[in-house]
Amino acid sequence: MTNKVKKIMAIYFGIALAVILIQMVGFNTPDPSQYDKSLSYGDTYFSDGLAPFCDGDLYGYCDEKGNVVIEPTYEEAGNFHYGLAAIKSAGSKYGFIDKTGKLVIKCQFDKAFAFDKGVALVSTNNKYGFINFKGKYVVKPKYSYAEEYSYGVSVVKYGGKYGYINKKGQWAIEPIYEKAGSFHNKRAAVKIDGKWGYIDRKGNLISECKYDEARRFSDERAAVCINGKWGFLDVYGNPITSCKYKKVKNFSGNLAAVKIGGKWGYLNKSGDVALLNRYEKATAFKAGRAAVKIGGKWGIIDGAGNYVVSPSYSYISPVQHGFSYCDNGITGGIFNRDGKLIKKVKPVAMDDVSFYEDGYVTIRSDEFIVINNLGKRFKVLMPLPEEEEKDE
Numbered sequence: 001m002t003n004k005v006k007k008i009m010a011i012y013f014g015i016a017l018a019v020i021l022i023q024m025v026g027f028n029t030p031d032p033s034q035y036d037k038s039l040s041y042g043d044t045y046f047s048d049g050l051a052p053f054c055d056g057d058l059y060g061y062c063d064e065k066g067n068v069v070i071e072p073t074y075e076e077a078g079n080f081h082y083g084l085a086a087i088k089s090a091g092s093k094y095g096f097i098d099k100t101g102k103l104v105i106k107c108q109f110d111k112a113f114a115f116d117k118g119v120a121l122v123s124t125n126n127k128y129g130f131i132n133f134k135g136k137y138v139v140k141p142k143y144s145y146a147e148e149y150s151y152g153v154s155v156v157k158y159g160g161k162y163g164y165i166n167k168k169g170q171w172a173i174e175p176i177y178e179k180a181g182s183f184h185n186k187r188a189a190v191k192i193d194g195k196w197g198y199i200d201r202k203g204n205l206i207s208e209c210k211y212d213e214a215r216r217f218s219d220e221r222a223a224v225c226i227n228g229k230w231g232f233l234d235v236y237g238n239p240i241t242s243c244k245y246k247k248v249k250n251f252s253g254n255l256a257a258v259k260i261g262g263k264w265g266y267l268n269k270s271g272d273v274a275l276l277n278r279y280e281k282a283t284a285f286k287a288g289r290a291a292v293k294i295g296g297k298w299g300i301i302d303g304a305g306n307y308v309v310s311p312s313y314s315y316i317s318p319v320q321h322g323f324s325y326c327d328n329g330i331t332g333g334i335f336n337r338d339g340k341l342i343k344k345v346k347p348v349a350m351d352d353v354s355f356y357e358d359g360y361v362t363i364r365s366d367e368f369i370v371i372n373n374l375g376k377r378f379k380v381l382m383p384l385p386e387e388e389e390k391d392e
Contacts, residue, residue, distance in 0.1 A: 045360035045370070048080035050099060061085075061101075066379050070101035078114055084133065086112040086120070096120070096135070105135035113148060119167065121148050128156070130167070139169035150182040151201055162190070164203075173203040185217035185235055198222065198237060207237030219251035221269060232256065232271065240271040253285030253303065264292070275305045287337055289319040300324060300339065308339035320355035322373070325363075334361055334371065342375030 045051050050061040050069055060072030061080075076088040084096045084104065095107035096115075111123035119130040119138055129141030145157035153164040153172045163175030179191040187198045187206065197209035198217075213225035220235045224243065231243035232251070249257035255266045255274055265277030266285075281293035289300050289308060299311030300319060309316070309326065317325040322337040327347045334343040334353075345363055352364035359373035370378040 043356070044079070044358040045356040045362065046358055048083060048099060050080050050085075052077040052079070058090075059087075061099075069099070070097070078112075081114040081116065082118070082133070084115055084120075086114060094122070105131070116148055119149070121146060121154075130154070130169075138167065139165065147182050150184070151186060153183065153201070155180050155182050155188070164188075173199070181216055185220050187217045187222070187235055189214040189216060189222070196224070198233070206235070207233060215250055219254055219269065221251040221256065223248050223250055223256070230258075232267075240269070241267065249282070249284045251284075253288055253290075255285050255290075255303065257282040257284060257290070266290075275301075283318040286319045287322050289322075289324070289337060291316040291318055291324065298326070300335070308337075309335055315350070317350050317353060321357050321359075323355045323361055325350065325353040334363075334375065336373065342373070343371050343377075345369065 046064055049063055051064075052059050053062050053068075053072070055072040057075075058072040059074045059077035060068060061070040061077065063069050073089075074087040075090050076094075078086040080099060083099055086094055087097050087107075088094050089107050092107040094109040094112035095103055096105035096112070098104050109122040109124055110126075113121040115133070119132060122129060122131055122141070124141050126144065127141040128143045128146035129137050130139040130146075132138050139154075143156040143158050145155075145162075147155050149167065153166055155162060155164055156175070158175050161175035162177040162180035163171055164173040164180070166172045177190040177192060178194070181189045183201065186201055189196055190199050190209070192209040195209040196211040196214035197205055198207040198214065200206050207224075211224040211226055212228075215223045217235065221240065222233050223230055224233055225231075226243040228246075229243040230245045230248040231239055231241045232248070234240055245258045245260065247259040251269065254269050257264050257266055258277075260273075260277040263277040264279040264282035265273055266275040266282070268274040279292040279294050280296070281298075283291045285303065288303050291298055291300055292311070293299075294311050297311040298313045298316040299307050300309035300316060302308055309324070312328065313326045314329045315327055319337070324335050325348075326333050326335055329347065332345045332347045333341045334345065336342050343361075346365050348363060348365050354362045356362075360378070361371050363369040363371075372378060
């Protein structure tokens with residue numbers, strides 16, 4: 001009779017498709033102040049109750065108790081959304097599986113993104129389109145560039161120009177722009193005759209195209225640049241500051257970091273100085289916290305400028321979803337929003353730490369570590385193969 005082994009083994013976690021594609025960097029980490037974007041490569045680690053994990057070179061899925069639900073058989077594996085996940089089979093293209101591991105949309109795409117609001121962006125032969133849950137095209141792949149839908153439209157490139165289509169593939173805003181971005185705060189940056197401005201959802205200009213650079217709106221404010229100097233606009237296109245700053249971060253948490261006279265400080269949404277320019281480096285606020293550098297060391301402050309983590313670290317990652325990674329050159333650690341050290345780890349590169357909205361943190365070291373918001377390590381539990389039956 002076959003004996004089943006009761007022992008279990010911990011195997012390294014995999015991460016969502018976007019994380020899989022990130023290349024690992026060396027120990028010399030980049031300056032954390034350069035990051036405006038989140039270090040979290042996906043909103044949640046678990047999605048629809050499942051998360052990818054890695055066994056050797058292949059990916060599968062486990063549940064929130066660490067039990068293997070779908071065996072590791074894929075070259076790449078994305079997070080589940082609406083019960084479907086994009087995967088890449090060995091030596092094949094991208095398709096979609098359901099939560100049982102059944103292939104429901106065959107592997108036929110060169111690129112595939114997660115389902116959002118009933119459709120998924122896919123690419124074949126360098127052309128982008130959108131499919132439904134049955135894998136049928138709702139928007140045919142004829143665009144040389146496309147982004148996921150935002151406010152009901154997708155920015156696409158067609159015939160060398162950018163415009164916006166609705167979910168039926170009809171033009172919502174005609175392709176007349178040299179470049180264009182997705183909508184944020186109901187506004188999108190567009191480029192005409194070499195200069196940037198902003199449009200509303202009907203395609204009306206709310207700011208004339210006169211800027212050398214223009215970032216997306218955040219907290220109803222957008223950073224714009226003229227002749228190497230930056231300022232901010234409100235959602236009506238009115239300047240709240242003139243273009244006078246050498247460097248700025250996007251607004252987040254109602255504050256924006258700006259460089260004034262060689263030092264960094266923070267402006268409020270009225271354009272007034274909220275925190276004096278005293279920092280050598282500064283990141284954007286997230287969850288009411290920001291990483292700043294003073295006296296050659298990094299710390300974390302709250303919105304009033306009070307230190308939550310004292311400036312004593314070689315570097316600190318921007319705060320994401322209430323967590324931050326700190327490193328003093330000898331040891332590293334994960335801090336929560338209150339400045340409490342919840343987990344000590346070996347020093348790693350900044351890109352090797354990811355933070356997730358559901359309270360998980362992943363760390364790439366000489367092994368792959370996943371912890372929850374209490375600092376408890378999470379393990380995937382996978383039964384060992386059954387013992388072969390021996391002849392008596």
